[in-house]
Amino acid sequence: MHHYGVGTPKNLKKALALYEKACELNDGHACSNLGAYYYEGYGVEKDLKKAFQFFTKACDLNYSDGCYLLGELYYKGQDVSQNINKALQYHSKACDLKHAKGCVKLGLIYDDGKVVTKDVKKSLEYFTKACDLKHAEYGIRKLASLWRRHA
Incomplete structure (x- = not known):
């Protein structure tokens, strides 16, 4: 609520304090949001070390956004x-x-073959899973491209 100003005036300091408290109580979503605040410098001084710490905690708590963002940092x-x-x-x-x-990121990595051995089957598997997870627009385009190039 305080982050977006829904039903209350927008207050980033209060939102930050609430996210910190929730993260201390092992709320992965809150930890991931804190990581994003520090990553972007949103209402706080940009601090990638803190972002990394919060994304790590979020991922350790099995919050998928934290894992994805941690993967992006690496x-x-x-x-x-x-x-x-x-x-x-x-x-x-x-x-x-x-x-x-x-x-999708895994599909791209395996399709690209620049940092790992190119693996069309793995790429297909990950793009298909992205489609199954309702990320259809991007997943379908990548699947179509993959089929066009390897059919």
Whole structure:
């Protein structure tokens, strides 16, 4: 409510305090939102180390957004050494937790073949799962592209 100003005036400081309290109580969604605040510098000073810590806690609590965002940090090498194996691990966990973007990212990685051995079957599997998870628009386009190139 305080984050968006729904039913109350927008108050980022109050939202931040509530997210911190909820994260302390092991709410993965709150931890992930805190990570996003620090990642973007939204209402706080940008701090990728804190973002990393909060995304890690969110993922440890099996919150899929936290796993996906942690995978992105490792994939891009933002404030951590780029580590494709860890990126794959966290994107895979996100996908297993039904995060469609995590599945799409894995599909892209295996389709691209730049950082791992190209694997069309795995790519197809992940794009299909993204479609099944209602991320149809992007998943369907990628599936169509994959079929067109490999049919």
